[in-house]
Amino acid sequence: MLSAQTLDAMIVACENAKSVLRRAAIDPSERKTLNITLSAAVAAAYLDRTPEGLAKAEARGRLPAPKVASNGRRFYTVADMIAIREALGIRPGKADDERAVVVAVQNFKGGVSKSTTAKHLADYLGLRGYRVLVVDCDPQASMSVMFDINLEELIDETHTLSNFLSPQMDDADSFAKTIRHTAWPNIDICPANLGLQDTEWELTATIEDGPSAIADAFRKLRFGLEEVRGDYDVIILDPPPAMGFLGVNTLTAADGLLIPVPARQLDYLSTIHFMQTCREALELISKFDPTIDYGFIRVVCTMFQPNRTNEAQMFQVMEKTYAGQMIKTPILLSEEIKNAGVLMSSIYEVNKPYGSHQTFTRCRDNLNTVFAEVEREICKQWPSRLAQIGTDKLTEAL
Ligand SMILES: Nc1ncnc2c1ncn2[C@@H]1O[C@H](COP(=O)(O)OP(=O)(O)OP(=O)(O)O)[C@@H](O)[C@H]1O
Ligand SMILES: [Mg+2]
Structure with a gap:
């Protein structure tokens, strides 16, 4: 088994390199701390x-x-x-008797900035004073890494998202036990690990057990979130780039969809496919659960380069076709975001700009404008806050 041996050797080498990479990216004290002032x-x-x-x-x-x-x-x-x-007395968010708004940053195309957008949205909402829970539903666990979760510690842990979602586990009240604190005082995370991939296969196997088992397998996350929806203002879901059972779980758990789409033809076209699949999944599930519905569906253009003619044209096409469903401001491609990503951080977490102060400020203002729009959509979901939604003045003031 030459290939098995080769792969084993590669795995060991990568495991060894991992801690070195992490030390280079994160504070030598080994735990990420929030140093921003x-x-x-x-x-x-x-x-x-x-x-x-x-x-x-x-x-x-x-x-x-x-x-x-x-x-x-x-x-x-x-x-x-x-x-x-x-x-x-100006804490924002839901009234005591309201529920957290669940936002899925979803598109089944890979590499369209789902996790980057979700991480920056979480940190923006953290800065705005909301209590945020991030649920990493992707076995790749990049969001968990960005929140400095030590994935090795989860291996022997029984209270993980993978165990909670597994149809073999029947521990209905264990979702809250999967949640961990982060360096942010008001952001918690339900981390992912590789076991989620096995869970996806187990969930898929419920196809053998008939419609009611499938309907339950589609809504496990939705049921789990019920346990904690009183404790947070916003719950952000970071799904994997596929529409398997994990992807359908995030779709059925969400109150709002934020769909990241780069202004590139292939991404645009595959998003049509994503929307069709969502539509079909919702139709299927609504037979069992007619309560699943979205307060908002918004497309956000990501990694946008306005100077590229084809992207500028594609953005116009998106504005036309998605009309009222489009977030007005696109998220610009930025070296600041790319470099913060290398440091396993968002741009909100870095004190020192990668480039000039001006480039950093432009990048932060751009994100603030985009997320202020998302924040308004979230606030509209709470009857108590409808009248006092997020300010338009944020970016100007910054
Ligand atoms: N606005 C941006 N400017 C610069 N780089 C970006 C931007 N958004 C995302 N990236 C980079 O693009 C890459 C892919 O982003 P990300 O991991 O967020 O995509 P994804 O859709 O979550 O991918 P996957 O499908 O694998 O989950 C990352 O290296 C990230 O740092
Ligand atoms: Mg991702």
């Missing part, structure tokens, strides 16, 4: 306040005295911003 202007914008308003509240003692850098400038951490929201 925000200027008064940036923090105030995320808080929907002005820097002057913040300073006044601090001077009057409504807020604790801010931290001050050696250059005399005020700065804020994510934890400071959470404390400020508490003190001012």
Whole structure:
């Protein structure tokens, strides 16, 4: 078995290299920490306040005295911003008796920026003060790695997403036990691991057991999320690039779909196929569960290069065909995002721009504009927040 031996040797070599790569990407202390500090202007914008308003509240003692850098400038951490929201009574999100909004960032085409978009959306919402749960439904586990989950630790763990979703396990109340904290005080994750691939096969095997077993296998994640929907404002799902049983599970669990599509012909065409498959899956499942429906379906153009004529043209086609369903601003292709990805981070987590400060600010403003639109769609799902949806002024203020 020459090929088995070759593969074994390659696996060992890769395993050895993995920890070296991780050390290079993440703080030598071995655990990712959230070191970001925000200027008064940036923090105030995320808080929907002005820097002057913040300073006044601090001077009057409504807020604790801010931290001050050696250059005399005020700065804020994510934890400071959470404390400020508490003190001012401006925590955003659902009312106590409402449920978390579940957003699937989904498209079955590979490499269209699903995980990157989902990670940046999660961090943006974290900065805006929402309580976020990310569910990594992809056996590749790239989202879990970006949140610094040590996948080896999950191997002997019984409370994993793979075990929860497996039709062989009948532990109906174990979803909450799969959740772990991240370096963000207000973002938790339900991590993925390779076992999810086996679970997908087990779920697929329920085809032998008849329609009711299949319907249950399609909705396992939906049932699991019920347990925790009171504890978070937003739950973000990162599905694998395929429409197997895992993909259908994220479709049936979602309240809203965000579909990332690069402005490239092949991606555009395959998205039509994705939408048809979604339609068929929903029709099938609605026979068992008529409650599955979406509050919003939005296409977001990703990795956009406006200077490329064919992409600019393709974007116009997308705007025309998706009309009201399109997020107005495309996410630009950016070296900042690419480089943050190499460091297993989002651009919101880095303190030092990869390129110039200007390029970094352009990239962050672009993402803030896109996600402010998504935030508005999310807020519309809560009757209590319909009237006070996210501000349009965020990017201007930053
Ligand atoms: N806006 C962007 N600018 C620059 N690079 C990007 C951008 N979005 C994504 N990328 C890069 O493109 C690659 C693919 O992105 P990502 O992993 O998010 O795609 P995906 O759709 O989740 O892939 P998969 O189908 O394998 O799950 C990554 O290397 C990522 O860093
Ligand atoms: Mg992905």
